[in-house]
Every structure is written in structure tokens, then in C-alpha cells.
Amino acid sequence: MMKVKRYIIILITIFISMFISCKSVNKKLEKMNSFKFIGVWKINSVEVFDEDEADYTDNMLNKEIKIGSNEIKILDNNKKQVRYKLKAVKSDYMLSYEKNVSISKYMNGKEFIDLISVIDNNQVVGEFFLNSDTEMTFIYHGYLLNLTKISENVSFRSDEEEKDINSEIKYDDFDTLEGVMLGLKTPREELDDMSYTEESYRTLWISHHNYRLGYVYAKENIIFPRLSGIWSLRVKENSKDGFIIDEFKVGVYGEVSSEKNEISNNFVTNIYKSILFVGNDYIAIQKYVGDNFQGNYPIYEIIPVSNINIDSGLQVNEIFNEKEKEKYLNELKNKIDSLSDEEKERLNVGTYDESNVAIKRELGKWRFIGKILPKNMNEDGEEFNIGILPEKRFINYNTMYISWKDLKSELGLFKDAFISPLGKIALIQFDKYISIYKIENGMLITEPIEMIPIDENEEVIMAEWCDGSYVEQWEKVFLDGDVILDDNY
Known part of the structure; x- marks a missing residue:
């Protein structure tokens, strides 16, 4: 009996302590x-x-x-x-x-x-x-x-004014139709015999009509829009004389004969290519050239789609204006200054490659990145951020209506986030799925509309959005693809 009383007293004490604590916080x-x-x-x-x-x-x-x-x-x-x-x-x-x-x-x-x-x-x-x-x-x-x-006194608009504004917003947003081509890459994996798998690519098509999802499709390779129509990009691994060379095949979707093939037939070394970003007119890649591939890509390049198998990418002067180039050089210097002596010893810190720049996803944006080349090209270099966002010629849309910090506070751990240009839906990438969330009045509704399964290793390398009549046009390309989710219209 005494034990029961003691237990009750302890519970009451805890409750009072919690009440006092909460009350003190509320009073504060x-x-x-x-x-x-x-x-x-x-x-x-x-x-x-x-x-x-x-x-x-x-x-x-x-x-x-x-x-x-x-x-x-x-x-x-x-x-x-x-x-x-x-x-x-x-x-x-x-x-x-x-x-x-x-x-x-x-x-x-x-x-x-x-x-x-x-x-x-x-x-x-x-x-x-x-x-x-x-x-x-x-x-x-x-x-x-x-x-x-500037004042202790606060006054807000009247209720009638607020109702008028809200009714206008609802009227403008009455009919919303959006779609996105989402490019996914599965990176190479090392096998037991020290060789590597090929990289694989696919494209998801996701659309909604006033927040109701349509069919979610998936097709092999990267399917992307250009001014001249819908195009397709695939990577072909060629092997000869014991060497492997990755070759890009690109052309108008469905017209195989139009695929551009400009690769050299000279197989004297390995050339491994991995896509980091796909835009309308440019792609960004990481590359290895040598005889002992160990999963490292020391070379970055930005390549025009019109000359996609070119030996080297755009030069810094072709990517940045004078002010931006100065910022790029400052970022490079700051990165070198932050390195230890041991790190500097393995890198070519005395010179920089005029084309070792790429575009990559980071914190919900496509961003320019650079890399300091290693002395041993079988190793990886040292990546550094460039505080410049790609302009319109590289990417049409690159905006986050909800900050990374706000998303993180709402959703916890996630890999990436994509918000539609009209600010209606958010695609949030977790380890094994992409969750689709509704956005209302600039705020995320944290219960997902749907969850799309993906492979844990898949990376997003493209997000091309459209709205209105373009949704139906773009979707036609995917109608013979695999259906990931059924029609919800």
C-alpha cells in the first residue's frame, strides 16, 4: 500500500513540475x-x-x-x-x-x-x-x-478586404494543370571482380490537374524537351581491344536515324562518362579517362547537346562573364587556401583547368560546381562550390518557393526537393520514394498526395516542367511506357 501511495505521489510531483515548467514558458x-x-x-x-x-x-x-x-x-x-x-x-x-x-x-x-x-x-x-x-x-x-x-500599435486589414483577396486568389487558381519530366540516374556499382556495372537512366512523367495526379509513367533513357520538340538521350557503352568508351546518343524522340554519333573509333584508353545534369541545350557530366578506373571521375564538363560527344566541354570564358569569372577564381582560391598540406600535395593546385566546371543538384537548386584536378588521374579531385546559379541558357526554371530550411523543419531528413513553377506541388525525394505534396498559400501540406517508389541509389539529374496545353503534348511520349501509378483524375 505504501508503495502505491509513493508511486502516486511521484506521479503528482512530475505532473506539477511539468505544469509549472509549461506555465513558466507560457508566461515568458x-x-x-x-x-x-x-x-x-x-x-x-x-x-x-x-x-x-x-x-x-x-x-x-x-x-x-x-x-x-x-x-x-x-x-x-x-x-x-x-x-x-x-x-x-x-x-x-x-x-x-x-x-x-x-x-x-x-x-x-x-x-x-x-x-x-x-x-x-x-x-x-x-x-x-x-x-x-x-x-x-x-x-x-x-x-x-x-x-x-516603429510602433507599439498594430492594425490589420478588415475581414471584408481579406475575403476579397482570398476570393481573387481562388478564382485565379481554379484550373491548374502541370507536368514534369524527371530524369533519374542509377550510378555504376563495383562488382566482386573489381569491374563496374553500366550506369542506367530513365525518365518519370508526373502530372496533376488541380492536385489530382494522372498516370505516373516511366521510360528508359532520358527524355527531355527542346524548342524543336521532344528529344531522347541515351548512353551506349562501346568495348573494343580491351577498352571501354561511353558514347552519347541523342536525337528527336522516336527518330532513331536522327541520333547523332560523333565518337572517335580510336580505342586507345577507357572513357567513362556519368551525367550530372540535363537541360534543353546543355548537359553536364563527370568523366574518367585512363586505364585503371576505380569509380572516380576527376573531370567535369558542360557540353552542348548539338555536339554532345565533343572531347572537352565549355571553357570558363564561355560559361561566365567577367564578373562571374572573378567570383569563380575567388572560390577556387578560397578552396585551395582551406586545404591541408597533405591534400595540396595530391592535387594540381598550381594550375586550373579552364573547362573543369559542371552543374549539379545541391540544396534544392541546380548549381555550378568546380573541381581541382588530382595529380594521379585515377583518383578523384577536390570539388568546390561556385556561388553562381546557372542562367536561362542552361536551365529554364531553378526556383525554390519554400526554403530548404523550412522544408527540413517540416519533413526532417530528405535528399532533394523540387517545387513546381506555379508553386502548387512539391516533389520531395527520400531514400526509396518520391513524395508529392500539395502547396497552399505558399505552405506545404505535410500529408503527401502520393508516394512514388524509386531505387535507393537513384539520383535526379533533370526536372523539366510544363503547364497548360503542354502537359497533354508531353504526356503523349510516355503513353507506351511503364505505368508506375494508376490514373487518379
């Missing part, structure tokens, strides 16, 4: 609500975490953010019935994964800092912390905003 947040962050704030400066948004920073300066007890207006984005969540974070808390920026620079010697999340429909709209009673740092999508309080 209530106090902050009452005296600190409620009010009208002016944007003094903008730090860009997302290069795509850099052109819009001037339009944000001196604009207002209004924060109420249960409503917030961030620029033109008004959210009603929001709630605030307070948490104490340490210096390693990440503000931007794209820029690798942590909160440490704002700690000012503190062990913790109070971070407040703005939550709407169980999703984080933004985050902020107070530097003082009148100074705030606000993280919103791809921006870090420095704010100054």
Missing part, C-alpha cells in the same frame, strides 16, 4: 507578447540566403512587418490565427543551410538565445529573435531581415 512568451515583439517593424537591411531572390531585396527595404498576438503580416503575406512557439537554441542552430549560417554570430556570449517560431496551420511561417526591445532579426523564406520597431 506572454510577457514577450505583451511588451516586446507585438507592434509594427520596419525592414532596415536584408541578407539574402537564396541567390534567386537577390533582385528583390531593394523592394523590401523600409517595408513593414506587422506582428499581433494572433495575426501577422509579413510584407503582403497576411496570416490570421497564428500562434508563437518559444524555444531556447544553442549556437549551432542553423539559420540557413544554403549559406551554412548558424545563429552563433548573434549570441553575444550567451549560451542560449530565445527563438520564436511563427506557426500557421501547424507550419512554420518564419522565425525571429529579439536583439533588444526595439531591434529584431527575422528569418523569412530565403531572407534574414533586420528590423526596427
Whole structure:
């Protein structure tokens, strides 16, 4: 009996402790609500975490953010019935994964800092912390905003105005039809006899009509759009005299005779090629040339589709303008300076290859990357990021309407993310499937519409989107392909 009483007392003690703890946190947040962050704030400066948004920073300066007890207006984005969540974070808390920026620079010697999340429909709209009673740092999508309080009093638009705006949005978005060609690559794998498998490629077709999925198809090789129609790209492995040379075959889809074949017949060494990116007019590859392939690709190249088996890729001067080239050289120098003496010893740090540049997926964007060549070309080189996003001639669409950080906070661990140009759906790549999510009012609805199974090793090397009448045109190419998911229209 005594044991039971003791057990009950312990439970009551725990419950009271939890209640007091929660109450103290709520009181702390209530106090902050009452005296600190409620009010009208002016944007003094903008730090860009997302290069795509850099052109819009001037339009944000001196604009207002209004924060109420249960409503917030961030620029033109008004959210009603929001709630605030307070948490104490340490210096390693990440503000931007794209820029690798942590909160440490704002700690000012503190062990913790109070971070407040703005939550709407169980999703984080933004985050902020107070530097003082009148100074705030606000993280919103791809921006870090420095704010100054200009008023304690807050007023929002009337309910009738809000209804009018919402009705206009719903009317404009009434009929949405989107599709995407998603190119997938299965990389080579080493076999027990030290040889390697061939790489394989396929293309998925995914479409939706007002969020209802159509058939999801899959076809071998890479199928991609160009101004002249739909094209096909495949890799053919040629072997002769003990050597292997990978050859690209490309042409208008369905017209085998139009495939371009410009490869040399001179088999004097191995040439292994692996595709990193496919665009309308250019592809990016990694390549090995030599007699002892060990799974490494020290060479990067960007290649025109019109001359796809060319021996070397575009030169730096053909890829970047003068300002961009200067940035590229600075990134290269910074990478070399960060290397240890042991790392420098195995690399050609004294010279750089004018064409050793590629395009690759990273943090939800197609990005330029470079590589420092190794002295032993059987080894891998040293990759470095180039802080320049590819322009329109390389990729038509390269935007993330929802930041990587926001997606990570909602979905946890995932490999990649693709958001449609109309901002209606998101394709999130996990280890063994691609989940399709609905987006409403710029926010991700975290219950997936559908999950498409993929191989754990598959990598996305292309995402070409279309909408409207193009959806039906593009889909025709896939009608004789494998059906991954049934029609949901």
C-alpha cells in the first residue's frame, strides 16, 4: 500500500513540475507578447540566403512587418490565427543551410538565445529573435531581415478586404494543370571482380490537374524537351581491344536515324562518362579517362547537346562573364587556401583547368560546381562550390518557393526537393520514394498526395516542367511506357 501511495505521489510531483515548467514558458512568451515583439517593424537591411531572390531585396527595404498576438503580416503575406512557439537554441542552430549560417554570430556570449517560431496551420511561417526591445532579426523564406520597431500599435486589414483577396486568389487558381519530366540516374556499382556495372537512366512523367495526379509513367533513357520538340538521350557503352568508351546518343524522340554519333573509333584508353545534369541545350557530366578506373571521375564538363560527344566541354570564358569569372577564381582560391598540406600535395593546385566546371543538384537548386584536378588521374579531385546559379541558357526554371530550411523543419531528413513553377506541388525525394505534396498559400501540406517508389541509389539529374496545353503534348511520349501509378483524375 505504501508503495502505491509513493508511486502516486511521484506521479503528482512530475505532473506539477511539468505544469509549472509549461506555465513558466507560457508566461515568458506572454510577457514577450505583451511588451516586446507585438507592434509594427520596419525592414532596415536584408541578407539574402537564396541567390534567386537577390533582385528583390531593394523592394523590401523600409517595408513593414506587422506582428499581433494572433495575426501577422509579413510584407503582403497576411496570416490570421497564428500562434508563437518559444524555444531556447544553442549556437549551432542553423539559420540557413544554403549559406551554412548558424545563429552563433548573434549570441553575444550567451549560451542560449530565445527563438520564436511563427506557426500557421501547424507550419512554420518564419522565425525571429529579439536583439533588444526595439531591434529584431527575422528569418523569412530565403531572407534574414533586420528590423526596427516603429510602433507599439498594430492594425490589420478588415475581414471584408481579406475575403476579397482570398476570393481573387481562388478564382485565379481554379484550373491548374502541370507536368514534369524527371530524369533519374542509377550510378555504376563495383562488382566482386573489381569491374563496374553500366550506369542506367530513365525518365518519370508526373502530372496533376488541380492536385489530382494522372498516370505516373516511366521510360528508359532520358527524355527531355527542346524548342524543336521532344528529344531522347541515351548512353551506349562501346568495348573494343580491351577498352571501354561511353558514347552519347541523342536525337528527336522516336527518330532513331536522327541520333547523332560523333565518337572517335580510336580505342586507345577507357572513357567513362556519368551525367550530372540535363537541360534543353546543355548537359553536364563527370568523366574518367585512363586505364585503371576505380569509380572516380576527376573531370567535369558542360557540353552542348548539338555536339554532345565533343572531347572537352565549355571553357570558363564561355560559361561566365567577367564578373562571374572573378567570383569563380575567388572560390577556387578560397578552396585551395582551406586545404591541408597533405591534400595540396595530391592535387594540381598550381594550375586550373579552364573547362573543369559542371552543374549539379545541391540544396534544392541546380548549381555550378568546380573541381581541382588530382595529380594521379585515377583518383578523384577536390570539388568546390561556385556561388553562381546557372542562367536561362542552361536551365529554364531553378526556383525554390519554400526554403530548404523550412522544408527540413517540416519533413526532417530528405535528399532533394523540387517545387513546381506555379508553386502548387512539391516533389520531395527520400531514400526509396518520391513524395508529392500539395502547396497552399505558399505552405506545404505535410500529408503527401502520393508516394512514388524509386531505387535507393537513384539520383535526379533533370526536372523539366510544363503547364497548360503542354502537359497533354508531353504526356503523349510516355503513353507506351511503364505505368508506375494508376490514373487518379
